[in-house]
Amino acid sequence: MSGTSWGRYPQPHDQRLLMLRDRDAPLPDFTGTALPHGNGRSYGDSCLNSGGTLLCTRGLDRFIAFDAERGLLRCEAGVLLGEILDLVVGQGWFLPVTPGTKYVTVGGAIANDVHGKNHHVNGCFSEHVAGFELLRSDGSRRWCSAHENADWFAATVGGLGLTGLITWAELRLQRVRGPWLNCETHRFGSLAEFFALSAAAERDYEYTVAWIDCAARGAAAGRGHFICANHAPAADGPRPSRRRLSVPFTPPLSLINRASLRAFNTLYYHRQRARVQQALTHYEPYFYPLDAIGRWNRIYGPRGFLQYQCVLPPAAAEAGMGELLARIAASGSGSFLAVLKVFGTRKSAGILSFPRPGATLALDFPNGGPATFALLDALDEVVAGAGGAVYPAKDARVAGARFRGYFPAWQSLQPYLDPKFSSSFWRRVTE
Numbered sequence: 360m361s362g363t364s365w366g367r368y369p370q371p372h373d374q375r376l377l378m379l380r381d382r383d384a385p386l387p388d389f390t391g392t393a394l395p396h397g398n399g400r401s402y403g404d405s406c407l408n409s410g411g412t413l414l415c416t417r418g419l420d421r422f423i424a425f426d427a428e429r430g431l432l433r434c435e436a437g438v439l440l441g442e443i444l445d446l447v448v449g450q451g452w453f454l455p456v457t458p459g460t461k462y463v464t465v466g467g468a469i470a471n472d473v474h475g476k477n478h479h480v481n482g483c484f485s486e487h488v489a490g491f492e493l494l495r496s497d498g499s500r501r502w503c504s505a506h507e508n509a510d511w512f513a514a515t516v517g518g519l520g521l522t523g524l525i526t527w528a529e530l531r532l533q534r535v536r537g538p539w540l541n542c543e544t545h546r547f548g549s550l551a552e553f554f555a556l557s558a559a560a561e562r563d564y565e566y567t568v569a570w571i572d573c574a575a576r577g578a579a580a581g582r583g584h585f586i587c588a589n590h591a592p593a594a595d596g597p598r599p600s601r602r603r604l605s606v607p608f609t610p611p612l613s614l615i616n617r618a619s620l621r622a623f624n625t626l627y628y629h630r631q632r633a634r635v636q637q638a639l640t641h642y643e644p645y646f647y648p649l650d651a652i653g654r655w656n657r658i659y660g661p662r663g664f665l666q667y668q669c670v671l672p673p674a675a676a677e678a679g680m681g682e683l684l685a686r687i688a689a690s691g692s693g694s695f696l697a698v699l700k701v702f703g704t705r706k707s708a709g710i711l712s713f714p715r716p717g718a719t720l721a722l723d724f725p726n727g728g729p730a731t732f733a734l735l736d737a738l739d740e741v742v743a744g745a746g747g748a749v750y751p752a753k754d755a756r757v758a759g760a761r762f763r764g765y766f767p768a769w770q771s772l773q774p775y776l777d778p779k780f781s782s783s784f785w786r787r788v789t790e
């Protein structure tokens with residue numbers, strides 16, 4: 360129970376942590392404002408409440424019921440997605456939407472309305488939430504679903520924890536034949552190639568995503584690996600290693616610098632010799648490659664890092680991504696694993712849900728002080744100019760006016776905000 364966020368920037372100050380354990384109990388007494396906190400896998404300050412209280416939900420970790428015939432699961436909000444998979448995969452079920460880490464709580468997944476590599480097929484997490492109980496600071500409880508209290512449902516999915524505490528939820532799972540996926544990896548040399556591969560794969564593949572070499576410049580700019588996959592009918596396949604490495608301490612300086620970045624990206628790009636490669640892969644390394652290294656966020660040193668995830672609308676996607684990548688490569692900053700994906704057209708019910716039609720890019724930047732912030736401000740100019748948006752779950756620094764431009768419906772959330780709930784993020788972007 361750390362009460363921090365994954366990017367370790369900003370560091371919260373004067374924040375009280377209260378552990379919740381009983382979903383039927385009233386909220387504990389607190390002074391000032393409170394904010395639900397899941398597993399702190401948001402990168403910036405949307406899961407922080409400096410000067411206030413965090414209602415830590417990992418103690419709400421019970422399964423309530425599982426209908427293995429229909430794939431309906433009821434569980435408390437602090438259950439991790441990984442714990443759900445441990446329970447259901449062996450019984451032929453899977454999460455219909457999963458982000459790139461399994462260390463995310465159900466409450467956190469709902470409050471950020473997370474997306475995965477199959478957005479073009481299954482939309483956002485909330486599409487598969489049959490309902491949840493919302494507990495407000497006045498002690499009232501309401502069941503929210505697409506049919507009952509639908510306005511509260513729309514405010515709370517993607518609502519950044521500001522409408523109340525989700526105590527438990529019912530999820531609709533997806534049938535699978537086993538834990539393996541048939542994966543196909545295509546090496547590509549340009550953004551134009553990426554967009555063509557993605558458009559062609561959308562029809563036949565449930566999962567599509569690309570890794571982009573964000574350090575490449577000139578003729579190599581926009582190169583990467585495009586990975587598409589489907590759940591496999593295989594009865595057996597390679598099992599993931601049980602060994603989990605961990606970064607044991609925070610080095611005094613970030614290990615990510617211009618030289619290590621270029622070297623890693625170049626090696627990674629060339630690790631696949633063939634243009635196309637096929638493999639049967641277990642879901643763990645496929646969906647959660649970073650989870651194999653515990654506390655990997657420490658490699659960025661004591662100042663932490665910032666993730667930047669944006670979406671650009673279809674008409675501006677290729678040119679805009681080219682512009683963003685050029686600015687990033689010229690800065691010499693960026694990350695080992697920059698991720699590029701084309702979202703589908705399915706619209707989430709959530710007022711503040713981030714995914715929308717277009718292409719999304721996500722990458723990490725070591726916190727290098729003013730130079731990093733100036734670079735991210737410059738990226739914002741491109742994103743705002745193209746009519747795009749930045750993902751609040753990853754953000755720690757976007758200016759209030761920018762946020763309000765990215766999410767023009769933000770004021771529609773006002774009637775649903777719990778008067779005693781707030782977050783560092785919300786104060787930063789709205790006050």
Ligand SMILES: Cc1cc2nc3c(=O)[nH]c(=O)nc-3n(C[C@H](O)[C@H](O)[C@H](O)COP(=O)(O)OP(=O)(O)OC[C@H]3O[C@@H](n4cnc5c(N)ncnc54)[C@H](O)[C@@H]3O)c2cc1C
Nearest residue numbers: 397398399400401458459464466467470473474519520525
């Ligand atoms: C390696 C990595 C990969 C990721 N990949 C993706 C990805 O592919 N797609 C994606 O969408 N996201 C991705 N994320 C972000 C992550 O999925 C989200 O930030 C997620 O919401 C974190 O959940 P959490 O349980 O850690 O919640 P926290 O980060 O602790 O909180 C997130 C939000 O949920 C609210 N909240 C938490 N619990 C409750 C509750 N019980 N009731 C009401 N509100 C609550 C909090 O107030 C906060 O606003 C990734 C993160 C990491 C570290």
